[in-house]
Amino acid sequence: MTKKKKLLIVSVSAGAGHVQAARAIEETAKAQYEKEYIVEYVDLMDYVSPALKKAIVDAYGFIIKNAPNVWQYIYKKTDNADRLKRTDSLMKRVNQLTARRFYTLLDSFQPDHIVCTHSFPAQVVQQSKNREHHYIPISLVVTDYGWHSYWILQDISNYFVATEKMKWEMMYHKIPTPVYVTGIPVRPVFFEKKSTEQLKKKYNISLKEKVILVLSGGQGLGASDEVVKYIDSHNAFDGARVIVVAGSNKILFNKLKKLEDKMKHIHLGVVGWTEDMDEYMRMADVIVSKPGGSTTSECMVLQKPLIAMNPIPGQEECNAFHIVEHDFGYRAGSIEDLLYYIEKVFKQKPKVFGDKKRIAAEEILKIINKNLD
Numbered sequence: 001m002t003k004k005k006k007l008l009i010v011s012v013s014a015g016a017g018h019v020q021a022a023r024a025i026e027e028t029a030k031a032q033y034e035k036e037y038i039v040e041y042v043d044l045m046d047y048v049s050p051a052l053k054k055a056i057v058d059a060y061g062f063i064i065k066n067a068p069n070v071w072q073y074i075y076k077k078t079d080n081a082d083r084l085k086r087t088d089s090l091m092k093r094v095n096q097l098t099a100r101r102f103y104t105l106l107d108s109f110q111p112d113h114i115v116c117t118h119s120f121p122a123q124v125v126q127q128s129k130n131r132e133h134h135y136i137p138i139s140l141v142v143t144d145y146g147w148h149s150y151w152i153l154q155d156i157s158n159y160f161v162a163t164e165k166m167k168w169e170m171m172y173h174k175i176p177t178p179v180y181v182t183g184i185p186v187r188p189v190f191f192e193k194k195s196t197e198q199l200k201k202k203y204n205i206s207l208k209e210k211v212i213l214v215l216s217g218g219q220g221l222g223a224s225d226e227v228v229k230y231i232d233s234h235n236a237f238d239g240a241r242v243i244v245v246a247g248s249n250k251i252l253f254n255k256l257k258k259l260e261d262k263m264k265h266i267h268l269g270v271v272g273w274t275e276d277m278d279e280y281m282r283m284a285d286v287i288v289s290k291p292g293g294s295t296t297s298e299c300m301v302l303q304k305p306l307i308a309m310n311p312i313p314g315q316e317e318c319n320a321f322h323i324v325e326h327d328f329g330y331r332a333g334s335i336e337d338l339l340y341y342i343e344k345v346f347k348q349k350p351k352v353f354g355d356k357k358r359i360a361a362e363e364i365l366k367i368i369n370k371n372l373d
Contacts (some may be wrong), residue, residue: 005372007033008111009041010121016247017294019043021117021143024185028361031188036369040109044121047102099124106133113368117141117185119151126153139368142166143184144293146318157371160364162293163322180367183360184297189278191301191359199283205241209267210346212237213280214244215289216252225255227288227309230335231266236343238265243280245271278302286345287329288338291319296328297360305329307341 007029011022026041033039102124114136116122122138137157145162147169159179161167167179200207212231216224224244231242242263246253256270271280281287281302289295291308296319299306306329308320320331332338 004038005036005112006109007037007039007368008106008109008114009039010114010116010118011041011043012118012120013043013045014118015292017143017292018117020187020294021141021185022115024187024361025115025117025141025364027188028185028359029365032362033365033369040111042102042105044099044102044118044124047105048099103128103130103133106130106136111136112372113157114138115141115364115368117143119153122153122156126155137371139364141185141364144315144319145184145296145322146315148315158367160360160367162297180363182363182367184293185361185364186294186297186301186359187278188361190281190298192278194279194282196282199279202279203269203283205283210237210240211284212240212242212266212342213284213287213289214242215287215295216245216247216249223310224252225259227335227338228256228259228263228266228268230339231342232263232268233265234339234343235265236339237346239267240265241267241269243269243271243284245274245277245280248273286342288332288342291316291323291331293319296323300328305345307332307338307345309338 009022009026009029011018013019022041026039029037029039102121106125106128107130114121114125116138119140122140125133125136125138128134134155138155139158139160140151140153140156141160142151142162145166147161147166151159152173152175156177159170159175159177160182161170161179162181162184164181167181170179197207200209205211214224214227214231224246228242228244231237231240244256246256250272253270253272256268260268260270274280278298281298281304284304286305286307287295287299288307288309291306291311293315296306296308306323308316308323308329308331311317311320311331323329324331330337330341330344332341
């Protein structure tokens, strides 16, 4: 009997997109490669010191919400491989001190291959004092529609990217690692067949109601309460159903709940953290959201028009550009833009947004499986 290979999938929970991409690969591997792999998924943030975890996650959320210009400055300044190299020695010492539990996991699990949906875990592996860790093949899955220098690492086995343009950029910068254009991994549930009519009945929504889905990202960073007020102020959406997903942000959730009985033109429904995101997205006639890489890809799979609003400077601006460039939706630069594009979607004839043919997680695993043979 052939011994099973061990596949370790690692994400970082600074933003929900990295986690969703990792879960997509994990779920696909467990469903399709049960005989070949022992699959383990971990969030690196669960293996570093609690102080560092809180610092990274809280600082990221605070900057994105309160000082996006600071994040834009950091993003642009670090988009330089030579500049990033200057911090390597410092980051190496920090990583070795804070990730000891993760190194213990590597010793006990002994993976044959590691798939990372963020560059940080790959750096941690490569900076280990244990030289045996350096021989573990690593694949990097880029989870946005734009390229950045922080993904550039030495001795990576494979890069998996979303577009031909990103591959071209990597070739232009003479990155020697094989680069595969697969798209961004989306969880298998998004490829299942589900009836929109049955879902509307499940959630007590009239079949005739237009549905606007407003998303705020996993951390609930968007000003969804203000967006809802503006949508309700526009009588062109009279009788529409607006579903808002607040994610893990309890403050935002409570703000939205207080608005439910105050709406004049729309029917408002508020959802907190949910594992049924695909069902809410399937019912939507239009989706309003920050354009995270995973959200953008999920809309493409379900062929739902996405109106990108308040993108995080840097990576999400690249995603918004991709959406507009390929006619997968629109980018709203103001509330007036948002109302205009929602109305436009409601009035236009049904059209195809996105491409549901490509299943990125399957393509990624096929390539990795060949490498492990």
